[in-house]
Amino acid sequence: MGDLWAGLSEAFRLLVTLDSDLVEITLRSLQVTLTALAIGSAIALPLAAFLAVRRFRWRRSVIAVLNALMGLPPVVVGLAVYVLLSRSGPFGVLGLLFTPSAMIIAQVIIIVPLIASVAHQSLRDLWSEYHDLLISMNVTQSQKIRTLLWDARRALLTASLAGFGRAIGEVGAIMIVGGNIEHATRVLTTAIALETGRGDFALALGLGFVLIGLAITVNLCIHWLGRTEQEGRW
């Protein structure tokens, strides 16, 4: 218990004094995760809508694989991205390894299946509701996708937030591809892992509480911006 209290007071101290290292790694955490979230959503949401409206031969298999990939182990993703980006890898010339860009790439790979699967569930339901009407109105494939994405936006927000939750708390992959370099690729989760390893539990816990607070704050902000739970049923 003592460690927990020490952690809480450490978190309080870090916040009140606006510790410059804390601010830096918090902002980096946010930058990496929000960028990954934006890119991931831009890929996953249209993909989910496409899978909902388009019937093709391997559709079921693609959805099953997507669902399975929700459980993709981050460490393995990190390893794969590392191999691809390392100097001798196919994308080595880009020099991305141990940069925030590499961390973003890894996080995008981790969250795309999650966002796409969750989004697909709700888009599929909406599509079964809209199917007859949109077919009757002669709607083109891309108009269908846009209609579904817009009308299911609240549910899609939930899907994206699930992706945010996974990305902000992720440590395995970004540790490998980012390298936890101070002032370069250190983020909240990797800092926590480091401080725990060094035995500075109070600092680690303090960072942990900041991380939790950050996740909750971002969720609340997005809910507030999206005005969920207001305006009728959707």
Add this chain to the structure above:
Amino acid sequence: MILFPLTVRGAQTTRRGKVLVGPVDLDLAGVGATVVMGPNGSGKTTLLRLLHGAARLTHGRIDWACTQAEAHSAQAFVFQRPVMLRRSVLENLTYPLRLCGTSRSVAQFMAEDWAARVGLDAMLDRPATVLSGGEQQKLALARAMIIEPQLLFLDEPTAALDGRATREVEAVLRAALASGTRLILSTHDLGQARRLADEVLFLLHGQVLEHSAARKFFEAPATLQARAFLRGDIVE
């Protein structure tokens, strides 16, 4: 573009080997209201969907005076259970217009006009999904009519509505008829059929048993089954 005459020859739709409707032979001319009648399960909905192109034609031919694609874009369909887009009443009305490239301001103007015609002008900003059943059906009707279709299909449009809403819907339909819109609607409300029909298609087990002028059908139906149906007997 001219849709009619519509010629249907041996049209059939099957699902999993079971014939839902057909084979149907039909010639429809370009004016008035055709009412499709028949007991539940006789294939009224499927016939409408087949003509609209929303059900798969597994055998036979359906020929319009123009191409199938042109014909489809000049049609609209009102479902028995209205499908509401999860948007406001106004956006439901502008949706089909915006699809075919009408400008925002024109679409808005037309939507307000149509909302007024079906008595929804006070609810333009309400989410469509919270409207009552009658209001939703009127909205669906306005949304179908707003693109000024030459042919409007209605699948039991007033089956779930009370008398007043039914009267309002029928008033809109009568106005549409007067302005030259072709109607094909299914109903098992005999009164509605008498009020609206110019000609009647009597359907049983997916077959067209009778196709005749409304007056003739109601006064002297040719088949035993139609006679029994009009008497109010259960027809199997």
